[in-house]
Amino acid sequence: MSKDVINPYDALRTGLIWGRWKSGERLIPQHLKAEFGCTSSVLREAMLRLAGEGFIVSEKNQGFRTVTHSEETFCEAAHLRLILEREAATLSLQKGDFDWEMAVTAAYQKLAYVEKQMIETQDVQKYVRHWSIQDWEFHATLMSACGSDLLMNAYRSAFDTFRMYAVSTYANFGFGAEITAKEHLDIYEAAIARDVPGCMAAIERHLTLYQEGRRSGAALSSKLPPE
Structure with missing residues (x-):
């Protein structure tokens, strides 16, 4: 039986607001793709959307991290x-x-x-x-x-x-x-x-x-x- 695909945008945003990831923690694409059952492009699109909304940050050559809260x-x-x-x-x-x-x-x-x-x-x-x-x-x-x-x-x-x-x-x-x-x-x-x-x-x-x-x-x- 195939694994259900989880909407990565909703899953990431929900996880962020209940404290799944710490402030400034790196988000590891390989782990998230396996968990959500999505492709790299779909995951990246979700991350870019969240970065645009200010919930995570994109670092050149280093991927994505949660925002460092102030x-x-x-x-x-x-x-x-x-x-x-x-x-x-x-x-x-x-x-x-x-x-x-x-x-x-x-x-x-x-x-x-x-x-x-x-x-x-x-x-x-x-x-x-x-x-x-x-x-x-x-x-x-x-x-x-x-x-x-x-x-x-x-x-x-x-x-x-x-x-x-x-x-x-x-x-x-x-x-x-x-x-x-x-x-x-x-x-x-x-x-x-x-x-x-x-x-x-x-x-x-x-x-x-x-x-x-x-x-x-x-x-x-x-x-x-x-x-």
Whole structure:
């Protein structure tokens, strides 16, 4: 039976945002081709696309590496993410219908379930991939009724840049256990109540804690555990 072909662009980008590779780590084409079941040209196209988006870097005669994360880039991404999320979430709370409420509730419940497992088992690495996916789904669903694809696309880029720094720099991939779970609950409850000021304040608290180093486990500077 032939091996299923994996979309290398999606696989690489997803891996980057949940901390599969360390900051500045070399990406080895031979290993990735075998894993994704794709050709060299398809893999290179995916890498060039990611390089153009600023998620990896191309080095002459040395191939591709993940970006070396800096605090300056992180602060820029966090600031941009906050601006975009506040704008899109405000519009969603104002325009979202019953189907939107159900979608937000479902997304929150999945995120809360994963976070509960992470807290109870104290095994963040086991769940970090699922957590990264559900974290994105929750925030994206929260903003999904804003009515602007352009706004959502810009937010995705800021979110992924923010996430790549957080997972490579903070203890436990940036998961702050009960702190993070409470922040997401506060955002969810305010959103469902259509409490725009309360939701905006909860979103700001959620992002500000990272920048101020008050997340559970302060910055660790490239101390990710091995695969």
